[in-house]
Amino acid sequence: MALTGIEIFKLLPKTNCKKCGFPTCLAFAMKVAQGQAKIEDCPEASEEIKSKLRDAATPPIIEVQFGTDSMKLKIGGQNVLFRHEKKFLNPTVLALEVADDDSEIETRIDEVLNSSIERVGETLRIEAIYLKNRSADISKYRDALERILKKAPQIPLILGVSSSDIAIDSLSILKGHRPILHGATAENIEEMAKVAAKFNVPLVVSAKGVEAVIPLTEKAKALGVGDLIINAEPKSIGELLRDNTFIARGALKKQIRSVGYPIITFAWGKDDFYETIVSTVGILKYSSILVLKRTLPWKNLALFTIRQNIYSDPQVPMQVKQGIYRVGEPDDKSPFIVTTNFALTYFLVKGEIENSKIPVWLGIMDCDGLSVLTAWAAGKFSASKIAQFVKESGIEEKLNHRELIIPGYVAMLKASIEDKLSGWKVVIGTKEASGIPAFLRNYVRSKNDR
Amino acid sequence: MKFSIIKESYTGSVPEITFGKNRKVSFGGEKSLPFLFFEGEHPHKPLISFEVQDSPPQDYPKELAKVYSSVWDDPVRWAKLCESFGAEAIALRLMSIHPDTTDAKAEDVADKLKKFLNEIDLPLIILGCNHTEKDAEVLPIVSDVARGFNCIIGKAQEGNYKTIAASAMAGGHSLIAMSELDVNLAKQLNILITQMGFPANKLIIDPMCSALGYGFEYTYSVMERIRIAGLIQGDPMLSSPMVADVGFYVWKTKETQAEDENSQWGSLHERGIIWEAVTACSFLLSGAELLIMRHPEAVNLVKYFIEDLISTKEK
Ligand code: B12
Ligand code: SF4
Numbered sequence: 001m002a003l004t005g006i007e008i009f010k011l012l013p014k015t016n017c018k019k020c021g022f023p024t025c026l027a028f029a030m031k032v033a034q035g036q037a038k039i040e041d042c043p044e045a046s047e048e049i050k051s052k053l054r055d056a057a058t059p060p061i062i063e064v065q066f067g068t069d070s071m072k073l074k075i076g077g078q079n080v081l082f083r084h085e086k087k088f089l090n091p092t093v094l095a096l097e098v099a100d101d102d103s104e105i106e107t108r109i110d111e112v113l114n115s116s117i118e119r120v121g122e123t124l125r126i127e128a129i130y131l132k133n134r135s136a137d138i139s140k141y142r143d144a145l146e147r148i149l150k151k152a153p154q155i156p157l158i159l160g161v162s163s164s165d166i167a168i169d170s171l172s173i174l175k176g177h178r179p180i181l182h183g184a185t186a187e188n189i190e191e192m193a194k195v196a197a198k199f200n201v202p203l204v205v206s207a208k209g210v211e212a213v214i215p216l217t218e219k220a221k222a223l224g225v226g227d228l229i230i231n232a233e234p235k236s237i238g239e240l241l242r243d244n245t246f247i248a249r250g251a252l253k254k255q256i257r258s259v260g261y262p263i264i265t266f267a268w269g270k271d272d273f274y275e276t277i278v279s280t281v282g283i284l285k286y287s288s289i290l291v292l293k294r295t296l297p298w299k300n301l302a303l304f305t306i307r308q309n310i311y312s313d314p315q316v317p318m319q320v321k322q323g324i325y326r327v328g329e330p331d332d333k334s335p336f337i338v339t340t341n342f343a344l345t346y347f348l349v350k351g352e353i354e355n356s357k358i359p360v361w362l363g364i365m366d367c368d369g370l371s372v373l374t375a376w377a378a379g380k381f382s383a384s385k386i387a388q389f390v391k392e393s394g395i396e397e398k399l400n401h402r403e404l405i406i407p408g409y410v411a412m413l414k415a416s417i418e419d420k421l422s423g424w425k426v427v428i429g430t431k432e433a434s435g436i437p438a439f440l441r442n443y444v445r446s447k448n449d450r
Numbered sequence: 451m452k453f454s455i456i457k458e459s460y461t462g463s464v465p466e467i468t469f470g471k472n473r474k475v476s477f478g479g480e481k482s483l484p485f486l487f488f489e490g491e492h493p494h495k496p497l498i499s500f501e502v503q504d505s506p507p508q509d510y511p512k513e514l515a516k517v518y519s520s521v522w523d524d525p526v527r528w529a530k531l532c533e534s535f536g537a538e539a540i541a542l543r544l545m546s547i548h549p550d551t552t553d554a555k556a557e558d559v560a561d562k563l564k565k566f567l568n569e570i571d572l573p574l575i576i577l578g579c580n581h582t583e584k585d586a587e588v589l590p591i592v593s594d595v596a597r598g599f600n601c602i603i604g605k606a607q608e609g610n611y612k613t614i615a616a617s618a619m620a621g622g623h624s625l626i627a628m629s630e631l632d633v634n635l636a637k638q639l640n641i642l643i644t645q646m647g648f649p650a651n652k653l654i655i656d657p658m659c660s661a662l663g664y665g666f667e668y669t670y671s672v673m674e675r676i677r678i679a680g681l682i683q684g685d686p687m688l689s690s691p692m693v694a695d696v697g698f699y700v701w702k703t704k705e706t707q708a709e710d711e712n713s714q715w716g717s718l719h720e721r722g723i724i725w726e727a728v729t730a731c732s733f734l735l736s737g738a739e740l741l742i743m744r745h746p747e748a749v750n751l752v753k754y755f756i757e758d759l760i761s762t763k764e765k
Contacts, residue, residue, distance in 0.1 A: 010714060084671040089503075105567075117714050238762025240484055250683045273724060273747075277594070279753050280728050284670075284735055297716025301705065302662065302724045304627070306732065309667040348704075371665070434704050 003056050005033035011049040012042065012136065019043055048212070048443040060251045061260050063090065064202045064227045066178050067156035069324035073127055075229075075288035076262030081248055081249045084314050089259050091311040092282065094303060095128035095158055095288045097266070100144035101135040109151045111295050117304055120318060124304035129312070130182070130291045145173070158182055158204075158264075158291070164191035171199040178227060180204060180289075189216050193223035202227035204264055209233075210246045214258045219256075226230045226245055228261045229289070244286040262288035272299055283307050315388030318343035319369030324393050332400040335360050336445060337429065338386060339407055340367040358444055361398065365389045372407045383416035390421055405429045405443070457489040458482065461684030464691055464739070465491065465651035467624055471599045475538050476692035477493030477656045477739045483677060484735055487763045490681075495756050496734050498741045498749050499539035499575055500532035501697050504562055505554070513722040514744055525562065529570045535746040536753075541575040542566065547588050548579035558589040558656035563595050575602040575626075575742070579664040585608035590617035597621040603748035604628070604693075605656055608639060615643045626693055627654035631668045633675045635686070640687045642743075652692045654740065661699040669694070670736045694733035697744030700726045727751040 007367035009029035014189050022028040030130065031037035032053070039045050039053050063077035073093050080086045109129070129148060133141045141161065148155065157179040167181055184192035189205065196203035201224050203223050205216035208234050217228050230247060234240035244263055251260040265287040267449045269275030275292065276299050283306055284289045290303075312318065319341045327350055339366045341364045341416040355358045367375035375381035390396075390404060402424045406413060408431035417426045430439045466479030477497040480525045482490025506522045507514075521527040529540050533661040542563075546554035548596060563576070574634035576592055578585030585605070590613050593603050605625030611627065618625040622629075627643055629635035636655050644650045673692060680689030705724040708715060715721055730741050734756070743749050 001761050019585065082671070082674050083667070084675055178613065190614065237758040238485065238487075238760070241759065242762060247456075248456060254456055273720070273727070273751055274754065275726060276724050277731055277751060280731055281735065284732060296720075297714055298721035298724060299716070301715050301721065302728050305663045306666070307703075308671070308730060309663065312667055314667070314671055432702070432704075 003033065003053060005030040008032050008039075008049065008053070011046065011052070013044045014042065017044065028141055055257075057154045058257075058260075060255055061248070061262065062227070064180075064229060064262055066158075066180050066202055066405070067128070068177050071127070071156050073156050078248070078286070079252065081252055083310060086310050087313040087315070088174065088206070090288065091307050092287055093128055093156075094279075094300075094307075095130045095289060095291045096126050096129045096142070096295050097128070097132055097291050097293055098148075098161075099132045099134040100137075100141045102144075103146050106151060106439065109148060109155070112155065114151055115295060115300050117297075117301060119304060119308060120343050121320075122308065124300075124308060126292070126295055126300065128156040128158060128289075130160055133162065133166055133183075138163075138166050138169055141196065142169055142173070145170055149174075158289070162188065164188065164195050167195045169196065171201065179204075180264075182206075182229075182231070184220065186212070186216065189219050193220040193225050196197055196220070196227075197224040202229055204229040204231050206233055206246045208229035210243055210259065211249070217258045217261060229261065229264050230261050231264050231266070235268075237278060240278065240281055240287075241285055244282075248286040264289040264291065265295060269293075270412045272296055275299070276302055279303055280306055284310060291427045302424050317369035319366075320364055322364055322366035322389075323347045324395055324398070325362040325364060327362050328357070329351045330359040330361045330398075332398060332437065334358075334399075335405055335440060336363065336395060336399060336403065337361070337405045338363040338365060338390070340365055340370060340372055340381055342369050342371045342375070344365070345371050348433040349436065351442070352433045356437035356440040357444040358440045360440070361395060361396060363389065363393055372409050376413075383413045385418035386413065386417055403447075404426055407431070408435075455488065458486075458682060460477070460490055460681045462686065462689045463490075464680045464689050467602075467652065467654065467691055469575075469602050469624055470539070473573060474600075475573050478654055479744055480739075481681070482679060484737055485557075492763070495620070495760065496739045497539060498537075498730075498743055498752060499541040499573075500529075500535065500537040500746075500749065501541045501543055501742050501744050502528045502532060503543045503545045503560065505552060505642040507545065508551060509702070510744075511722070513706065513719060517746060525540050525566055526569045526620055529566070529572065532746075533570075533572060534667050535749065537545075537572060538747075539573040539575065540570065541577055541664040541742045542668065542684055543577040543579070544588065544592070545579050547584050548581055549584055551579075551582075553584075556588045559588055560595045563592055565711045567596060570716065573601075574599065577604050577626075577742075580605065582607055586613045589614045591619040593621035598621065599623075602626060602654065602655070604654070606643065608635070608642075611639065611643055612646065615646055615648045619646075619648050624652040624654060626654045626656050627690075628658060631658045631660075631665075631672050633657075633672060633679060636672075637674060637685070637687045640690060644687070649748065650686065650690070655688075655690045655692045656695060657692060657697050659699050659701045661696075662725055662732070664703055664731065666732070670732060673733060673738060674735035691739040692737050693740040693742065694730065694738035695742045696726060696730045696733065698744055700729050701744055704762065723748045723751070727755075731755050 012025040016024045020028045067073040077089045112126045160182045162183040180202045184205045207213045232243040250256040265282040267279045367380040405427045411428045412424045463481040464478045468476040479493040602624045603618040605628035628637045660669045679685045730752045
């Protein structure tokens with residue numbers, strides 16, 4: 001937590017010597033507290049205050065960066081326990097575990113490279129590979145690493161090795177990469193910490209339970225590794241929830257530095273279903289990296305969606321700008337649809353219009369990012385506002401017809417919109433967006449028949 | 451440094467609800483945030499009820515139809531099938547009364563319910579169709595028919611709670627009070643209902659459910675806020691057990707219906723099941739004690755999840 005001006009002042013020499021450029025120590029202290037002056041400007045400041053300030057500037061859970069120049073990933077940095085307090089920072093990174101003796105490494109890499117799915121305007125994907133040294137053989141590991149680098153030179157990496165020799169061997173060939181080094185335990189912490197310090201890479205320390213992890217983070221820190229990540233090795237969902245709660249609470253509520261690090265979780269499960277459930281708990285409850293045993297499209301979709309939901313801003317719904325959007329290449333005969341500017345609504349509706357292959361003018365109304373019914377209930381998607389939007393949008397010049405399609409959920413607005421928009425006819429669409437392709441095809445056909 | 455466990459201190463607790471006549475089940479009763487066994491008692495596991503509808507559903511997608519279409523024209527057979535899947539409670543949803551579907555009359559539903567109560571001895575939740583006026587008309591009659599069966603009746607909303615709460619009280623039932631994703635509205639409704647003399651320890655909050663990807667984060671956070679207000683801040687009007695009506699919302703989504711081909715979404719079968727299971731498990735973690743679900747495989751997953759959590763209880 002930040003120090004106040006008075007707290008800083010108390011630790012200054014109070015000689016008012018003015019070497020800092022300020023008339024008094026107090027004035028200087030106030031500026032430092034506001035971030036407008038640096039403690040280094042006072043030649044008399046003690047080491048104690050410098051380290052206190054440095055400490056205070058460190059977030060309770062540190063932020064760690066890894067990856068490559070074109071794929072930089074950030075983890076940690078959280079400052080709340082519950083998402084309603086403030087937006088959760090830095091979404092959980094999903095990684096796939098690949099073993100160095102897997103004969104189909106290339107297939108696994110493809111799984112990661114082809115994992116991306118679009119949802120609500122965002123591209124979601126498995127972001128990293130965890131390369132596990134299952135063979136315990138240094139040349140096998142080197143070989144696997146080279147195969148990954150050849151096929152996916154930019155993919156962020158986590159190196160799962162338990163020997164410092166293999167760690168050094170791998171880190172020496174990784175150029176333009178800042179991988180995470182995983183494999184420090186009570187047995188090898190010194191060597192591994194030295195390697196991490198030498199190559200300046202983040203280090204994962206692993207031990208069973210939070211209490212056993214703490215001496216390891218302390219030791220690694222003393223050996224000069226600042227970017228640490230915790231693996232408390234939970235073996236059941238109950239342990240995962242408990243360990244992660246302890247770590248996050250310890251860091252955020254008690255400012256315990258030795259647990260103030262991001263968490264890595266290795267998902268497990270008797271099958272893909274259960275591994276997805278375990279991963280869900282990790283995403284909901286403070287895991288910063290989740291390593292999956294296997295990826296599958298349906299599993300990815302569920303995990304991407306829950307991550308996107310949980311890491312959304314609780315104060316502002318995702319929204320798109322008001323305006324008339326073209327879907328496909330609409331002309332003056334194309335259908336005209338109106339809906340709200342909630343990002344989810346927009347993307348679902350747009351996606352289904354695209355599926356229909358029928359070009360459409362899509363009118364998006366500013367409703368503060370509320371869904372159709374929510375906006376209607378809040379009076380933001382009312383007949384008069386829709387009428388006003390249509391008039392002011394300039395759509396009338398683009399069309400040679402006067403038909404407006406509204407979402408099925410607000411069918412009750414038809415008559416009053418027609419009242420307020422003279423010359424227009426209102427057509428009621430389906431309730432769910434999934435009905436749009438069939439609806440549009442019928443609509444266009446019946447219009448042509450007329 | 452020695453790490454001392456950082457425990458939260460709690461001033462409130464969740465009342466325990468028991469329902470059913472011959473076969474009874476209980477849920478709620480905990481004294482700390484969900485599954486944090488190290489800092490408060492959790493006398494009961496969360497309870498999963500299987501949804502059964504009183505008339506053949508018109509909107510069950512393929513994956514649900516595969517499981518239920520052979521029994522769904524008879525609620526008794528449907529419930530027995532659920533029982534064979536291991537159901538510990540049934541949630542009977544009276545969809546036939548909805549004015550937009552068959553607009554069935556209260557008397558017809560009452561007859562169906564009598565038969566149902568005779569044949570099924572699992573603890574029962576009886577749900578209306580979420581149409582404010584129609585529920586206000588039918589649920590009182592239903593409460594009366596089920597008098598003595600110690601059911602849960604739902605859902606009372608701001609617009610109809612008076613008649614529904616009064617009749618649930620007369621029938622000796624517990625009651626679900628549903629508000630719309632807002633802590634203050636949930637509290638307000640509980641205050642109004644208890645002011646009528648309805649016992650606070652027989653109330654269940656439905657903060658309104660939603661499906662993964664479709665408003666999920668709102669339900670998740672409202673539940674967390676309600677639990678924190680009830681347990682940590684000790685607000686008695688926000689400490690009621692919570693229900694998550696998961697299946698109803700999940701099986702409307704595109705993710706549970708779109709076929710496998712041409713999609714990067716993978717197999718529909720697994721996708722539908724995981725959509726319901728992930729939504730359900732998440733809401734257990736945010737505070738729900740009672741779930742209403744549809745797919746038996748999703749239910750099994752959630753049960754396994756609960757057992758896995760409980761396994762740390764003794765340690
Ligand atoms: C999340 C949510 C909220 C969030 C807001 C989220 C948001 N960004 O909009 C919050 C918590 C803020 C909220 C508040 C309220 N809410 Co609200 N909310 C919901 C909830 C759970 C989900 C909404 C959602 O995200 N839907 C997903 C989007 C994508 O749906 P959509 O916009 O309708 O789009 C779909 C279709 O309409 C269709 N579509 C859209 N456009 C078009 C166009 C055409 C041509 C076609 C064919 C189809 C189509 O495609 C989409 C996918 O199928 C719903 C209930 C539910 N489960 O649906 C209630 C709901 C919408 N809310 C409701 C209410 C009453 C409110 C409040 C007034 C409650 C209150 N008293 O506080 C407030 C009003 C807000 C305000 N500012 O005053 C009611 C509306 C009642 C009614 N029948 O009119 C609902 C239905 C709940 C209920 N009672 O059942 N809510
Ligand atoms: S240089 Fe340091 S000691 Fe001198 S006035 Fe500034 S703050 Fe005070």
